[in-house]
């Protein structure tokens with residue numbers, strides 16, 4: 001006998017019950033994964049890792065630690081490890097010529113793409129961690145009501161985030177700047193402005209303010225809101241929702257640089273074209289029509305979730321390179337195998353324990369993200385140099 005799929009009606013009450021069931025599960029899952037105190041902690045770094053980040057030989061590490069009176073780490077078994085806060089202290093001393101020079105301010109990077117699931121959040125959080133490991137002070141601004149970046153930082157959007165922890169009050173006009181929302185994270189050197197579903201309210205608040213006050217420029221709310229923070233941070237990384245929403249437009253207008261993760265698939269490539277098309281239409285309407293311009297210091301297209309064995313992706317990769325030219329970063333993030341534990345979904349390659357790097361694909365993904373951070377850091381340094389040049 002043929003088995004037919006029965007229809008299952010769902011009234012709002014059913015959906016509510018289902019939502020709270022899943023939310024309760026999430027709390028349990030998180031608690032179980034992050035036991036004992038349901039808090040994430042940043043990894044420690046070994047001497048080899050410090051040397052690799054600082055670009056020095058192991059032999060000169062000991063000398064520099066003594067000479068500059070830097071933290072010497074702790075013996076774990078027969079090797080030394082540095083907790084992240086101390087590792088950052090060592091790294092920023094060893095890489096002093098890569099740190100933000102006096103007179104320069106934070107470089108803001110918005111991670112964006114129309115398309116869902118292209119690794120925006122993964123790239124944003126990994127970039128923030130990588131830059132913090134290189135000694136920089138980073139602010140992550142989560143602008144996606146899904147709060148995925150917030151979740152990766154070990155904070156549950158539904159249960160632990162209030163409006164005051166998000167950009168919502170700023171978008172609603174209750175605060176001029178975002179300082180009120182900044183909180184520290186488990187990762188030394190990274191602060192966070194959280195997101196939660198309530199941030200979706202910005203999609204109503206911003207157009208309403210624009211209607212009330214035609215002189216209001218909704219697209220500059222975040223740009224202005226970040227001004228008070230730009231001297232305190234080296235880099236500001238903004239994660240956006242998969243849409244060209246009012247909030248995403250704000251994130252792009254506030255950005256010095258854009259990072260667009262793009263998997264080499266035909267649909268994703270097509271969608272990226274629509275994204276830039278729509279964005280330039282919007283810019284014409286909002287910015288050019290007022291006789292102004294919007295200049296990005298850099299736009300980086302990052303080939304993400306690349307499957308080496310997939311023949312079709314080779315073809316699309318060529319399209320991407322042809323279409324975006326030198327904007328394509330000379331590095332690809334490989335698709336990692338699903339052998340990674342479920343816990344990996346709640347962290348990035350930089351959160352995983354050292355042992356898991358024996359998995360080839362994870363090791364390659366980590367190397368690729370290292371290189372991505374290095375390439376983006378070079379652009380950040382170039383923007384700082386430009387800022388100083390312009391103030392002369």
Ligand SMILES: Nc1ncnc2c1ncn2[C@@H]1O[C@H](COP(=O)(O)OP(=O)(O)OP(=O)(O)O)[C@@H](O)[C@H]1O
Nearest residue numbers: 115116117118119120121122242305333334335336
């Ligand atoms: N290199 C990779 N290999 C395999 N899986 C990946 C890789 N990068 C990201 N993912 C997974 O793909 C999924 C989507 O990634 P992510 O949440 O970063 O995308 P996103 O663009 O931010 O999505 P959204 O549009 O919903 O915000 C996640 O489950 C993530 O763990």
Ligand SMILES: [Mg+2]
Nearest residue numbers: 120121144148
């Ligand atoms: Mg995301």
